Amino acid sequence: MPQDGDSGGDIFGPIKRKLIETKQKWARDGRLLTGETASPAKRKLPPGQREVKNWPVLDLGSHPVVTQKEWKLSVTGLVENPVSWDWATLMAQPVFEDTSDMHCVTAWSRFDNRWEGVSARHLLSVVKPKPEAKFVILKCYDGYATNIPLSAFDDADVLLATKWEGKAITREHGGPVRLILPKLYLWKSAKWLRDIRFVDRDAPGFWEVRGYHNNGDPWKEERYG
Template identity: 40%
Template sequence: MGQPESRESPGAAGALELPPGQRLQRGWPVTHYGPVPKFKPDRWEFRVFGATADGEKHCWNHEEFSALPFTSVVADLHCVTKFSMVGAEWGGVLARTILALAPPAPQATHVMVWAEYGFSSNMRLSDFAAERTVFATHQGGELLTAEHGFPLRLVVPHLYAWKGPKWVRGVEYMTADRRGFWEERGYHNIGDPWREQRYSYQEEPGDGPEI
Protein backbone atom coordinates (compact mmCIF):
# COMPACT_ATOMS: atom_id res chain seq x y z
CA MET A 1 0.00 0.00 0.00
CA GLY A 2 1.21 3.51 -0.69
CA GLN A 3 2.47 6.00 1.83
CA PRO A 4 0.37 8.96 3.03
CA GLU A 5 -0.48 11.43 0.27
CA SER A 6 1.12 14.45 1.96
CA ARG A 7 3.46 14.76 4.90
CA GLU A 8 5.31 17.40 6.87
CA SER A 9 8.90 17.74 5.67
CA PRO A 10 11.40 16.98 8.44
CA GLY A 11 12.92 20.18 9.75
CA ALA A 12 10.69 22.43 7.66
CA ALA A 13 7.80 23.54 9.84
CA GLY A 14 4.56 23.81 7.89
CA ALA A 15 6.14 22.67 4.60
CA LEU A 16 4.47 19.86 2.71
CA GLU A 17 6.55 17.01 1.39
CA LEU A 18 5.45 15.99 -2.09
CA PRO A 19 6.31 12.75 -3.87
CA PRO A 20 9.64 12.89 -5.73
CA GLY A 21 9.58 14.91 -8.94
CA GLN A 22 6.23 16.57 -8.18
CA ARG A 23 5.45 20.31 -7.97
CA LEU A 24 2.63 22.03 -6.11
CA GLN A 25 -0.21 23.09 -8.40
CA ARG A 26 -2.55 26.02 -7.80
CA GLY A 27 -5.84 25.31 -9.51
CA TRP A 28 -6.78 22.14 -11.35
CA PRO A 29 -5.54 21.65 -14.92
CA VAL A 30 -7.67 19.65 -17.34
CA THR A 31 -5.78 16.60 -18.61
CA HIS A 32 -7.27 13.67 -20.48
CA TYR A 33 -6.98 11.62 -23.65
CA GLY A 34 -9.77 11.87 -26.22
CA PRO A 35 -13.02 13.87 -26.33
CA VAL A 36 -15.32 14.63 -23.40
CA PRO A 37 -18.30 12.24 -23.56
CA LYS A 38 -21.88 13.47 -23.46
CA PHE A 39 -23.71 12.41 -20.32
CA LYS A 40 -27.05 10.70 -20.98
CA PRO A 41 -28.62 10.01 -17.56
CA ASP A 42 -31.35 7.74 -18.92
CA ARG A 43 -28.72 5.45 -20.47
CA TRP A 44 -26.03 5.66 -17.80
CA GLU A 45 -25.28 2.52 -15.78
CA PHE A 46 -22.59 1.53 -13.29
CA ARG A 47 -21.71 -2.18 -13.36
CA VAL A 48 -19.71 -4.48 -11.11
CA PHE A 49 -18.92 -7.77 -12.81
CA GLY A 50 -16.28 -10.47 -13.20
CA ALA A 51 -15.22 -12.50 -10.17
CA THR A 52 -18.04 -11.44 -7.84
CA ALA A 53 -18.79 -13.46 -4.71
CA ASP A 54 -22.23 -14.52 -5.97
CA GLY A 55 -21.19 -14.90 -9.61
CA GLU A 56 -23.71 -12.23 -10.64
CA LYS A 57 -23.40 -8.82 -12.28
CA HIS A 58 -24.50 -5.88 -10.12
CA CYS A 59 -25.87 -2.71 -11.73
CA TRP A 60 -27.03 0.74 -10.64
CA ASN A 61 -28.64 3.37 -12.85
CA HIS A 62 -27.75 7.01 -12.25
CA GLU A 63 -30.60 7.64 -9.82
CA GLU A 64 -29.75 4.51 -7.81
CA PHE A 65 -26.03 5.27 -7.72
CA SER A 66 -26.73 8.85 -6.62
CA ALA A 67 -28.72 7.47 -3.67
CA LEU A 68 -25.75 5.48 -2.30
CA PRO A 69 -24.09 6.77 0.90
CA PHE A 70 -22.18 10.00 0.23
CA THR A 71 -18.80 10.55 1.90
CA SER A 72 -16.37 13.48 1.82
CA VAL A 73 -12.66 12.69 1.61
CA VAL A 74 -9.74 15.13 1.83
CA ALA A 75 -6.90 13.78 -0.28
CA ASP A 76 -4.16 14.82 -2.66
CA LEU A 77 -4.07 14.25 -6.42
CA HIS A 78 -0.68 13.46 -7.95
CA CYS A 79 -0.57 13.60 -11.75
CA VAL A 80 2.14 11.69 -13.59
CA THR A 81 2.77 14.92 -15.57
CA LYS A 82 4.35 16.12 -12.29
CA PHE A 83 1.75 18.43 -10.74
CA SER A 84 0.16 17.77 -7.34
CA MET A 85 -3.07 19.18 -5.87
CA VAL A 86 -2.82 19.08 -2.09
CA GLY A 87 -5.71 18.82 0.35
CA ALA A 88 -8.52 18.63 -2.21
CA GLU A 89 -12.00 17.74 -0.97
CA TRP A 90 -13.71 14.93 -2.87
CA GLY A 91 -17.30 13.85 -2.36
CA GLY A 92 -18.86 10.64 -3.57
CA VAL A 93 -19.18 6.92 -2.93
CA LEU A 94 -16.31 5.08 -1.28
CA ALA A 95 -14.91 2.08 -3.11
CA ARG A 96 -15.42 0.19 0.15
CA THR A 97 -19.15 0.84 -0.15
CA ILE A 98 -19.18 -0.80 -3.58
CA LEU A 99 -17.13 -3.71 -2.24
CA ALA A 100 -19.66 -4.20 0.56
CA LEU A 101 -22.66 -4.06 -1.78
CA ALA A 102 -21.08 -6.26 -4.46
CA PRO A 103 -18.32 -8.29 -2.77
CA PRO A 104 -15.55 -9.88 -4.83
CA ALA A 105 -14.96 -13.62 -4.81
CA PRO A 106 -12.25 -14.81 -2.39
CA GLN A 107 -9.91 -15.52 -5.29
CA ALA A 108 -10.13 -11.96 -6.70
CA THR A 109 -6.78 -10.14 -6.51
CA HIS A 110 -7.11 -7.16 -8.87
CA VAL A 111 -9.70 -4.88 -10.41
CA MET A 112 -10.08 -3.25 -13.80
CA VAL A 113 -11.91 0.08 -13.68
CA TRP A 114 -13.79 0.73 -16.92
CA ALA A 115 -14.74 4.15 -18.29
CA GLU A 116 -16.27 5.69 -21.40
CA TYR A 117 -14.80 4.78 -24.82
CA GLY A 118 -13.50 1.49 -23.39
CA PHE A 119 -10.79 3.22 -21.33
CA SER A 120 -9.49 1.03 -18.51
CA SER A 121 -7.16 1.14 -15.51
CA ASN A 122 -5.99 -1.85 -13.49
CA MET A 123 -4.90 -1.98 -9.87
CA ARG A 124 -4.50 -4.38 -6.98
CA LEU A 125 -7.67 -5.10 -5.04
CA SER A 126 -5.91 -3.81 -1.92
CA ASP A 127 -5.34 -0.43 -3.62
CA PHE A 128 -8.96 -0.25 -4.74
CA ALA A 129 -10.10 -1.09 -1.20
CA ALA A 130 -7.94 1.59 0.44
CA GLU A 131 -9.69 3.82 2.98
CA ARG A 132 -9.85 6.96 0.82
CA THR A 133 -10.41 5.48 -2.63
CA VAL A 134 -13.60 7.20 -3.76
CA PHE A 135 -15.89 7.35 -6.78
CA ALA A 136 -16.12 11.12 -6.82
CA THR A 137 -19.11 13.11 -8.01
CA HIS A 138 -18.03 16.37 -6.33
CA GLN A 139 -14.83 18.34 -5.80
CA GLY A 140 -14.60 21.28 -3.42
CA GLY A 141 -18.30 20.94 -2.61
CA GLU A 142 -19.37 21.36 -6.24
CA LEU A 143 -20.42 18.84 -8.86
CA LEU A 144 -17.58 17.80 -11.12
CA THR A 145 -17.51 19.50 -14.48
CA ALA A 146 -17.66 17.35 -17.60
CA GLU A 147 -13.98 18.10 -18.31
CA HIS A 148 -13.02 16.81 -14.87
CA GLY A 149 -15.02 13.61 -15.14
CA PHE A 150 -18.72 14.27 -14.46
CA PRO A 151 -20.75 12.29 -13.63
CA LEU A 152 -18.18 9.99 -11.99
CA ARG A 153 -14.42 9.70 -11.64
CA LEU A 154 -12.31 7.47 -9.44
CA VAL A 155 -9.79 9.02 -7.05
CA VAL A 156 -7.08 6.73 -5.65
CA PRO A 157 -5.01 9.20 -3.60
CA HIS A 158 -1.98 7.01 -2.96
CA LEU A 159 -1.48 6.22 -6.68
CA TYR A 160 -0.83 8.48 -9.66
CA ALA A 161 -4.00 10.13 -10.93
CA TRP A 162 -4.18 8.17 -14.21
CA LYS A 163 -5.11 5.15 -12.08
CA GLY A 164 -8.39 6.93 -11.33
CA PRO A 165 -10.21 7.32 -14.65
CA LYS A 166 -12.74 10.00 -15.48
CA TRP A 167 -16.24 9.07 -16.71
CA VAL A 168 -16.23 5.71 -14.91
CA ARG A 169 -18.85 3.13 -15.89
CA GLY A 170 -17.90 0.03 -13.93
CA VAL A 171 -15.50 -2.26 -12.12
CA GLU A 172 -14.37 -5.74 -13.10
CA TYR A 173 -13.07 -8.04 -10.38
CA MET A 174 -10.18 -10.17 -11.65
CA THR A 175 -8.41 -13.29 -10.39
CA ALA A 176 -5.19 -12.31 -12.18
CA ASP A 177 -3.64 -8.99 -13.12
CA ARG A 178 -4.20 -7.52 -16.58
CA ARG A 179 -2.87 -4.21 -17.86
CA GLY A 180 -5.18 -1.28 -18.52
CA PHE A 181 -5.05 1.34 -21.27
CA TRP A 182 -2.02 3.38 -20.17
CA GLU A 183 -0.32 0.40 -18.57
CA GLU A 184 -0.24 -1.25 -22.01
CA ARG A 185 1.30 1.92 -23.44
CA GLY A 186 4.37 2.32 -21.28
CA TYR A 187 3.10 3.47 -17.90
CA HIS A 188 3.98 1.65 -14.69
CA ASN A 189 1.64 -1.16 -13.71
CA ILE A 190 1.39 -0.06 -10.05
CA GLY A 191 1.91 3.72 -10.21
CA ASP A 192 2.99 4.62 -6.66
CA PRO A 193 4.05 8.31 -6.71
CA TRP A 194 6.10 7.97 -3.51
CA ARG A 195 8.28 5.42 -5.33
CA GLU A 196 8.08 7.50 -8.54
CA GLN A 197 6.71 4.54 -10.49
CA ARG A 198 5.93 6.45 -13.69
CA TYR A 199 6.98 4.13 -16.53
CA SER A 200 6.98 0.43 -17.30
CA TYR A 201 10.76 0.31 -17.80
CA GLN A 202 11.05 0.98 -14.05
CA GLU A 203 9.11 -2.15 -13.16
CA GLU A 204 10.71 -4.86 -11.08
CA PRO A 205 9.86 -8.58 -11.20
CA GLY A 206 6.40 -9.07 -9.75
CA ASP A 207 5.19 -5.54 -10.45
CA GLY A 208 2.94 -6.64 -13.29
CA PRO A 209 2.23 -8.99 -16.19
CA GLU A 210 4.32 -9.01 -19.33
CA ILE A 211 3.60 -6.23 -21.80
Template identity: 50%
Template sequence: MTQQATRELRPDGKLRLPPGQHLTTGWPVLHYGSVPRIDLDSWRFHVWGLVEEEKSFTWEQFAALRKTTEFNDIHCVTTWSKYDNTWEGVPFSALLEQINLKPEAKYAMLHSYGGYTTNVPLADLMREQVMFATRHDGEELSKEHGWPLRMVIPHLYFWKSAKWIGGIQFLDRDKPGFWETYGYHIYGDPWREERYS
Protein backbone atom coordinates in the same frame (compact mmCIF):
# COMPACT_ATOMS: atom_id res chain seq x y z
CA MET B 1 4.01 27.98 -3.31
CA THR B 2 6.62 28.44 -0.64
CA GLN B 3 9.62 26.19 -0.19
CA GLN B 4 8.13 25.31 3.20
CA ALA B 5 5.03 23.88 1.44
CA THR B 6 7.18 21.58 -0.67
CA ARG B 7 8.99 20.22 2.42
CA GLU B 8 5.92 19.39 4.52
CA LEU B 9 5.67 15.86 5.87
CA ARG B 10 2.66 13.56 5.81
CA PRO B 11 1.58 11.76 9.00
CA ASP B 12 3.52 8.66 7.86
CA GLY B 13 6.74 10.71 7.71
CA LYS B 14 6.99 10.81 3.90
CA LEU B 15 7.36 14.15 2.17
CA ARG B 16 3.94 15.51 1.29
CA LEU B 17 5.17 16.43 -2.20
CA PRO B 18 6.46 13.33 -4.01
CA PRO B 19 9.84 13.50 -5.77
CA GLY B 20 9.82 15.10 -9.21
CA GLN B 21 6.53 16.90 -8.59
CA HIS B 22 5.70 20.62 -8.51
CA LEU B 23 2.69 22.26 -6.90
CA THR B 24 -0.13 23.87 -8.84
CA THR B 25 -3.09 25.84 -7.55
CA GLY B 26 -5.08 25.08 -10.71
CA TRP B 27 -6.36 21.73 -11.91
CA PRO B 28 -4.97 20.88 -15.35
CA VAL B 29 -7.26 18.98 -17.72
CA LEU B 30 -5.53 15.92 -19.21
CA HIS B 31 -7.10 12.88 -20.83
CA TYR B 32 -6.87 10.75 -23.94
CA GLY B 33 -9.57 11.28 -26.55
CA SER B 34 -12.68 13.41 -26.34
CA VAL B 35 -15.06 13.95 -23.42
CA PRO B 36 -17.80 11.30 -23.71
CA ARG B 37 -21.45 12.34 -24.00
CA ILE B 38 -23.30 10.88 -21.03
CA ASP B 39 -27.04 10.84 -20.36
CA LEU B 40 -27.91 10.13 -16.72
CA ASP B 41 -31.20 8.49 -17.76
CA SER B 42 -29.32 5.74 -19.60
CA TRP B 43 -26.15 5.79 -17.45
CA ARG B 44 -25.30 2.46 -15.84
CA PHE B 45 -22.55 1.29 -13.51
CA HIS B 46 -21.68 -2.37 -14.17
CA VAL B 47 -19.89 -4.78 -11.83
CA TRP B 48 -18.72 -8.11 -13.25
CA GLY B 49 -15.91 -10.64 -13.29
CA LEU B 50 -15.10 -12.47 -10.07
CA VAL B 51 -18.34 -11.64 -8.26
CA GLU B 52 -21.05 -14.05 -7.13
CA GLU B 53 -23.60 -12.12 -9.17
CA GLU B 54 -23.10 -9.39 -11.76
CA LYS B 55 -24.83 -6.12 -10.92
CA SER B 56 -25.86 -3.00 -12.77
CA PHE B 57 -26.80 0.28 -11.07
CA THR B 58 -28.81 3.15 -12.51
CA TRP B 59 -27.68 6.66 -11.62
CA GLU B 60 -30.41 6.91 -8.97
CA GLN B 61 -29.36 3.59 -7.41
CA PHE B 62 -25.68 4.47 -7.35
CA ALA B 63 -26.31 7.96 -6.02
CA ALA B 64 -28.36 6.44 -3.18
CA LEU B 65 -25.34 4.52 -1.82
CA ARG B 66 -23.65 5.65 1.39
CA LYS B 67 -21.81 8.97 0.99
CA THR B 68 -18.58 10.37 2.36
CA THR B 69 -16.37 13.45 2.15
CA GLU B 70 -12.59 13.11 1.86
CA PHE B 71 -9.76 15.66 1.95
CA ASN B 72 -6.46 14.85 0.25
CA ASP B 73 -3.69 15.73 -2.20
CA ILE B 74 -3.48 14.48 -5.79
CA HIS B 75 -0.43 13.82 -7.97
CA CYS B 76 -0.30 13.56 -11.77
CA VAL B 77 2.30 11.54 -13.63
CA THR B 78 2.97 14.69 -15.73
CA THR B 79 4.63 16.13 -12.55
CA TRP B 80 1.95 18.44 -11.12
CA SER B 81 0.48 18.00 -7.65
CA LYS B 82 -2.52 19.77 -6.12
CA TYR B 83 -2.87 20.02 -2.35
CA ASP B 84 -6.02 20.20 -0.24
CA ASN B 85 -8.79 18.76 -2.42
CA THR B 86 -12.20 18.10 -0.93
CA TRP B 87 -14.15 15.29 -2.59
CA GLU B 88 -17.74 14.18 -2.06
CA GLY B 89 -19.17 10.91 -3.28
CA VAL B 90 -19.50 7.20 -2.62
CA PRO B 91 -16.65 5.38 -0.84
CA PHE B 92 -15.43 2.19 -2.51
CA SER B 93 -16.42 0.34 0.65
CA ALA B 94 -20.07 1.30 0.02
CA LEU B 95 -19.96 -0.47 -3.34
CA LEU B 96 -18.44 -3.54 -1.67
CA GLU B 97 -21.46 -3.65 0.64
CA GLN B 98 -23.65 -4.23 -2.43
CA ILE B 99 -21.70 -7.08 -4.03
CA ASN B 100 -20.16 -10.43 -3.08
CA LEU B 101 -16.63 -10.85 -4.33
CA LYS B 102 -15.26 -14.32 -5.01
CA PRO B 103 -12.22 -15.18 -2.85
CA GLU B 104 -9.92 -15.26 -5.87
CA ALA B 105 -10.64 -11.59 -6.73
CA LYS B 106 -7.36 -9.71 -6.15
CA TYR B 107 -7.36 -7.01 -8.85
CA ALA B 108 -9.78 -4.74 -10.64
CA MET B 109 -9.98 -3.18 -14.08
CA LEU B 110 -11.74 0.18 -14.02
CA HIS B 111 -13.81 0.85 -17.15
CA SER B 112 -14.82 4.32 -18.27
CA TYR B 113 -17.33 5.68 -20.74
CA GLY B 114 -15.28 6.37 -23.85
CA GLY B 115 -13.32 3.10 -23.58
CA TYR B 116 -10.57 4.05 -21.12
CA THR B 117 -9.36 1.38 -18.68
CA THR B 118 -6.87 1.23 -15.84
CA ASN B 119 -5.85 -1.57 -13.46
CA VAL B 120 -5.71 -1.32 -9.65
CA PRO B 121 -5.05 -3.97 -6.99
CA LEU B 122 -8.13 -4.67 -4.90
CA ALA B 123 -6.15 -3.93 -1.71
CA ASP B 124 -5.56 -0.39 -2.97
CA LEU B 125 -9.24 0.18 -3.72
CA MET B 126 -10.04 -0.87 -0.15
CA ARG B 127 -7.78 1.80 1.36
CA GLU B 128 -9.18 4.80 3.21
CA GLN B 129 -10.07 7.83 1.04
CA VAL B 130 -10.67 5.80 -2.15
CA MET B 131 -14.01 6.84 -3.56
CA PHE B 132 -16.29 7.45 -6.52
CA ALA B 133 -16.46 11.24 -6.54
CA THR B 134 -19.32 13.38 -7.79
CA ARG B 135 -18.12 16.72 -6.39
CA HIS B 136 -14.79 18.53 -5.97
CA ASP B 137 -14.27 21.51 -3.64
CA GLY B 138 -18.00 22.05 -3.22
CA GLU B 139 -18.84 21.98 -6.93
CA GLU B 140 -20.25 19.27 -9.17
CA LEU B 141 -17.50 17.75 -11.30
CA SER B 142 -17.09 19.42 -14.67
CA LYS B 143 -17.41 17.23 -17.77
CA GLU B 144 -13.68 17.65 -18.43
CA HIS B 145 -12.85 16.38 -14.94
CA GLY B 146 -15.05 13.28 -15.15
CA TRP B 147 -18.72 14.24 -14.64
CA PRO B 148 -20.84 12.52 -13.49
CA LEU B 149 -18.52 10.11 -11.66
CA ARG B 150 -14.79 9.63 -11.35
CA MET B 151 -12.57 7.41 -9.25
CA VAL B 152 -10.29 9.06 -6.68
CA ILE B 153 -7.30 7.00 -5.55
CA PRO B 154 -5.10 9.69 -3.99
CA HIS B 155 -2.12 7.51 -3.06
CA LEU B 156 -1.45 6.59 -6.73
CA TYR B 157 -0.68 8.77 -9.74
CA PHE B 158 -3.89 10.33 -10.93
CA TRP B 159 -4.22 8.40 -14.21
CA LYS B 160 -5.43 5.58 -11.95
CA SER B 161 -8.34 7.80 -10.84
CA ALA B 162 -10.40 7.06 -13.93
CA LYS B 163 -12.76 9.78 -15.17
CA TRP B 164 -16.29 8.96 -16.40
CA ILE B 165 -16.14 5.60 -14.67
CA GLY B 166 -18.94 3.24 -15.62
CA GLY B 167 -17.88 -0.12 -14.24
CA ILE B 168 -15.45 -2.44 -12.49
CA GLN B 169 -14.33 -5.87 -13.57
CA PHE B 170 -12.80 -7.98 -10.79
CA LEU B 171 -9.88 -10.24 -11.75
CA ASP B 172 -7.62 -12.86 -10.20
CA ARG B 173 -4.45 -11.40 -11.75
CA ASP B 174 -3.09 -8.01 -12.71
CA LYS B 175 -3.56 -6.93 -16.33
CA PRO B 176 -2.50 -3.62 -17.88
CA GLY B 177 -5.11 -1.02 -18.71
CA PHE B 178 -4.95 1.61 -21.46
CA TRP B 179 -1.91 3.69 -20.44
CA GLU B 180 -0.16 0.69 -18.91
CA THR B 181 -0.09 -1.00 -22.32
CA TYR B 182 1.67 2.12 -23.65
CA GLY B 183 4.49 1.97 -21.12
CA TYR B 184 3.09 3.56 -18.01
CA HIS B 185 3.96 1.76 -14.77
CA ILE B 186 1.69 -1.15 -13.84
CA TYR B 187 1.20 0.29 -10.30
CA GLY B 188 2.04 4.01 -10.18
CA ASP B 189 3.30 4.99 -6.70
CA PRO B 190 4.21 8.73 -6.75
CA TRP B 191 6.67 8.44 -3.85
CA ARG B 192 8.65 5.80 -5.77
CA GLU B 193 8.32 7.76 -9.05
CA GLU B 194 6.69 4.77 -10.71
CA ARG B 195 5.83 6.74 -13.83
CA TYR B 196 6.85 4.37 -16.59
CA SER B 197 7.81 0.70 -16.94
Protein backbone atom coordinates in the same frame (compact mmCIF):
# COMPACT_ATOMS: atom_id res chain seq x y z
CA MET C 1 -5.67 -6.69 -32.52
CA PRO C 2 -6.52 -4.58 -29.45
CA GLN C 3 -4.65 -5.46 -26.26
CA ASP C 4 -6.21 -5.72 -22.82
CA GLY C 5 -7.33 -2.25 -21.87
CA ASP C 6 -7.21 -1.12 -25.51
CA SER C 7 -10.62 -0.79 -27.10
CA GLY C 8 -9.29 -0.29 -30.59
CA GLY C 9 -11.45 1.73 -32.92
CA ASP C 10 -13.78 3.35 -30.43
CA ILE C 11 -10.95 5.22 -28.73
CA PHE C 12 -8.56 5.97 -31.59
CA GLY C 13 -11.21 7.75 -33.68
CA PRO C 14 -11.69 10.90 -31.57
CA ILE C 15 -8.22 11.23 -30.04
CA LYS C 16 -5.01 12.62 -31.38
CA ARG C 17 -2.51 9.87 -32.07
CA LYS C 18 0.28 12.37 -31.54
CA LEU C 19 -0.64 12.63 -27.84
CA ILE C 20 -0.27 8.89 -27.37
CA GLU C 21 3.01 8.78 -29.27
CA THR C 22 4.37 11.67 -27.18
CA LYS C 23 3.55 9.99 -23.87
CA GLN C 24 4.98 6.69 -25.06
CA LYS C 25 8.22 8.55 -25.84
CA TRP C 26 8.14 9.98 -22.29
CA ALA C 27 8.02 6.42 -20.99
CA ARG C 28 10.93 5.32 -23.19
CA ASP C 29 13.02 8.37 -22.25
CA GLY C 30 12.14 8.36 -18.55
CA ARG C 31 10.96 11.97 -18.73
CA LEU C 32 10.40 13.71 -15.36
CA LEU C 33 12.26 11.07 -13.34
CA THR C 34 14.39 12.62 -10.61
CA GLY C 35 15.88 9.73 -8.68
CA GLU C 36 14.85 11.43 -5.44
CA THR C 37 12.93 9.88 -2.57
CA ALA C 38 10.41 11.47 -0.24
CA SER C 39 8.41 10.39 2.76
CA PRO C 40 4.61 10.58 2.45
CA ALA C 41 4.43 11.14 6.20
CA LYS C 42 5.81 14.67 5.73
CA ARG C 43 3.87 17.51 4.16
CA LYS C 44 5.81 17.74 0.95
CA LEU C 45 5.50 16.72 -2.66
CA PRO C 46 6.42 13.35 -4.12
CA PRO C 47 9.70 13.36 -6.08
CA GLY C 48 9.64 15.31 -9.32
CA GLN C 49 6.28 16.98 -8.61
CA ARG C 50 5.34 20.68 -8.48
CA GLU C 51 2.33 22.13 -6.69
CA VAL C 52 -0.51 23.76 -8.63
CA LYS C 53 -3.59 25.58 -7.36
CA ASN C 54 -5.81 24.87 -10.37
CA TRP C 55 -6.85 21.48 -11.73
CA PRO C 56 -5.19 20.92 -15.14
CA VAL C 57 -7.17 19.01 -17.75
CA LEU C 58 -5.32 16.02 -19.16
CA ASP C 59 -6.98 13.23 -21.12
CA LEU C 60 -6.95 11.44 -24.46
CA GLY C 61 -8.49 14.38 -26.30
CA SER C 62 -12.08 13.17 -26.10
CA HIS C 63 -14.70 14.20 -23.53
CA PRO C 64 -17.67 11.82 -23.83
CA VAL C 65 -21.08 13.30 -23.17
CA VAL C 66 -22.62 11.21 -20.39
CA THR C 67 -25.61 12.73 -18.63
CA GLN C 68 -26.77 11.69 -15.19
CA LYS C 69 -29.88 10.22 -16.83
CA GLU C 70 -27.79 8.10 -19.20
CA TRP C 71 -25.06 7.09 -16.76
CA LYS C 72 -24.89 3.50 -15.59
CA LEU C 73 -22.23 1.55 -13.71
CA SER C 74 -21.78 -2.18 -14.09
CA VAL C 75 -19.92 -4.07 -11.35
CA THR C 76 -19.23 -7.68 -12.34
CA GLY C 77 -16.67 -10.48 -12.33
CA LEU C 78 -15.63 -12.40 -9.25
CA VAL C 79 -18.25 -10.99 -6.88
CA GLU C 80 -21.12 -12.57 -4.99
CA ASN C 81 -23.58 -9.82 -5.92
CA PRO C 82 -23.04 -8.20 -9.34
CA VAL C 83 -24.83 -4.85 -9.63
CA SER C 84 -25.85 -2.34 -12.25
CA TRP C 85 -26.37 1.11 -10.79
CA ASP C 86 -28.09 4.03 -12.45
CA TRP C 87 -27.76 7.57 -11.14
CA ALA C 88 -30.71 7.27 -8.74
CA THR C 89 -29.27 4.10 -7.23
CA LEU C 90 -25.87 5.72 -6.81
CA MET C 91 -27.45 8.71 -5.08
CA ALA C 92 -29.29 6.36 -2.71
CA GLN C 93 -25.99 5.03 -1.31
CA PRO C 94 -24.40 6.49 1.84
CA VAL C 95 -22.62 9.75 1.11
CA PHE C 96 -18.86 9.67 1.65
CA GLU C 97 -16.73 12.80 2.02
CA ASP C 98 -12.95 12.91 2.03
CA THR C 99 -10.06 15.32 1.56
CA SER C 100 -6.96 14.10 -0.24
CA ASP C 101 -4.11 15.17 -2.50
CA MET C 102 -3.80 14.24 -6.16
CA HIS C 103 -0.63 13.67 -8.15
CA CYS C 104 -0.43 13.52 -11.93
CA VAL C 105 2.31 11.65 -13.76
CA THR C 106 2.90 14.83 -15.82
CA ALA C 107 4.53 16.28 -12.65
CA TRP C 108 1.81 18.42 -11.06
CA SER C 109 0.19 17.89 -7.67
CA ARG C 110 -2.71 19.58 -5.90
CA PHE C 111 -3.12 19.45 -2.14
CA ASP C 112 -6.33 19.12 -0.10
CA ASN C 113 -9.03 18.31 -2.64
CA ARG C 114 -12.48 17.93 -1.10
CA TRP C 115 -14.39 15.00 -2.60
CA GLU C 116 -17.90 13.66 -2.23
CA GLY C 117 -19.35 10.43 -3.56
CA VAL C 118 -19.64 6.77 -2.62
CA SER C 119 -16.75 5.02 -0.90
CA ALA C 120 -15.09 2.04 -2.53
CA ARG C 121 -15.41 0.14 0.72
CA HIS C 122 -19.17 0.62 0.69
CA LEU C 123 -19.31 -0.73 -2.86
CA LEU C 124 -17.21 -3.70 -1.76
CA SER C 125 -19.64 -4.38 1.08
CA VAL C 126 -22.47 -4.52 -1.47
CA VAL C 127 -20.88 -6.68 -4.18
CA LYS C 128 -18.75 -8.88 -1.88
CA PRO C 129 -15.69 -9.92 -3.94
CA LYS C 130 -14.91 -13.63 -3.94
CA PRO C 131 -11.67 -14.84 -2.31
CA GLU C 132 -10.05 -15.44 -5.69
CA ALA C 133 -10.55 -11.79 -6.77
CA LYS C 134 -7.14 -10.07 -6.73
CA PHE C 135 -7.40 -7.26 -9.29
CA VAL C 136 -9.86 -4.62 -10.46
CA ILE C 137 -10.25 -3.58 -14.10
CA LEU C 138 -11.79 -0.15 -14.67
CA LYS C 139 -13.39 0.80 -17.97
CA CYS C 140 -14.72 4.15 -19.08
CA TYR C 141 -17.20 5.73 -21.47
CA ASP C 142 -14.40 6.96 -23.76
CA GLY C 143 -12.96 3.45 -24.20
CA TYR C 144 -10.15 4.00 -21.69
CA ALA C 145 -9.20 1.25 -19.26
CA THR C 146 -6.80 0.88 -16.35
CA ASN C 147 -5.98 -1.77 -13.77
CA ILE C 148 -5.31 -1.81 -10.03
CA PRO C 149 -4.81 -4.44 -7.34
CA LEU C 150 -7.91 -5.08 -5.24
CA SER C 151 -5.82 -4.05 -2.24
CA ALA C 152 -5.44 -0.56 -3.75
CA PHE C 153 -9.19 -0.27 -4.38
CA ASP C 154 -9.99 -1.46 -0.85
CA ASP C 155 -8.66 1.62 0.91
CA ALA C 156 -10.24 4.17 3.21
CA ASP C 157 -9.69 7.16 0.88
CA VAL C 158 -10.88 5.60 -2.40
CA LEU C 159 -14.24 6.69 -3.79
CA LEU C 160 -16.54 6.95 -6.75
CA ALA C 161 -16.51 10.73 -6.83
CA THR C 162 -19.42 12.87 -7.97
CA LYS C 163 -18.36 16.20 -6.45
CA TRP C 164 -15.12 18.18 -6.13
CA GLU C 165 -14.88 21.24 -3.89
CA GLY C 166 -18.64 21.12 -3.29
CA LYS C 167 -19.66 21.11 -6.96
CA ALA C 168 -20.51 18.38 -9.45
CA ILE C 169 -17.42 17.07 -11.22
CA THR C 170 -17.41 18.62 -14.67
CA ARG C 171 -17.38 16.69 -17.92
CA GLU C 172 -13.77 17.62 -18.66
CA HIS C 173 -12.66 16.14 -15.33
CA GLY C 174 -14.57 12.88 -15.75
CA GLY C 175 -18.09 13.68 -14.61
CA PRO C 176 -20.63 12.58 -13.78
CA VAL C 177 -18.62 9.86 -11.97
CA ARG C 178 -14.90 9.17 -11.77
CA LEU C 179 -12.79 7.07 -9.47
CA ILE C 180 -10.39 8.74 -7.06
CA LEU C 181 -7.35 6.76 -5.86
CA PRO C 182 -5.28 9.35 -3.97
CA LYS C 183 -2.31 7.08 -3.30
CA LEU C 184 -1.62 6.43 -7.02
CA TYR C 185 -0.84 8.68 -9.97
CA LEU C 186 -3.98 10.21 -11.40
CA TRP C 187 -4.12 8.11 -14.59
CA LYS C 188 -5.33 5.27 -12.34
CA SER C 189 -8.32 7.39 -11.21
CA ALA C 190 -10.47 6.49 -14.19
CA LYS C 191 -12.70 9.23 -15.63
CA TRP C 192 -16.25 8.70 -16.95
CA LEU C 193 -16.44 5.42 -15.09
CA ARG C 194 -18.84 2.82 -16.51
CA ASP C 195 -17.53 -0.63 -15.58
CA ILE C 196 -15.71 -2.22 -12.63
CA ARG C 197 -14.72 -5.84 -13.01
CA PHE C 198 -13.11 -8.03 -10.35
CA VAL C 199 -10.71 -10.63 -11.73
CA ASP C 200 -8.11 -13.15 -10.57
CA ARG C 201 -5.45 -12.11 -13.10
CA ASP C 202 -4.05 -8.70 -13.85
CA ALA C 203 -4.77 -7.07 -17.23
CA PRO C 204 -2.71 -3.92 -17.96
CA GLY C 205 -4.76 -0.99 -19.24
CA PHE C 206 -4.38 1.74 -21.84
CA TRP C 207 -1.24 3.49 -20.56
CA GLU C 208 0.17 0.43 -18.84
CA VAL C 209 0.68 -1.32 -22.19
CA ARG C 210 2.27 1.85 -23.56
CA GLY C 211 5.21 2.10 -21.18
CA TYR C 212 3.64 3.39 -17.98
CA HIS C 213 4.17 1.65 -14.65
CA ASN C 214 1.71 -1.07 -13.74
CA ASN C 215 1.26 0.25 -10.20
CA GLY C 216 1.89 4.03 -10.26
CA ASP C 217 2.88 5.00 -6.72
CA PRO C 218 4.00 8.68 -6.84
CA TRP C 219 6.10 8.40 -3.67
CA LYS C 220 8.14 5.64 -5.29
CA GLU C 221 8.15 7.63 -8.54
CA GLU C 222 6.62 4.72 -10.43
CA ARG C 223 6.00 6.71 -13.59
CA TYR C 224 7.16 4.15 -16.14
CA GLY C 225 7.57 0.41 -16.05
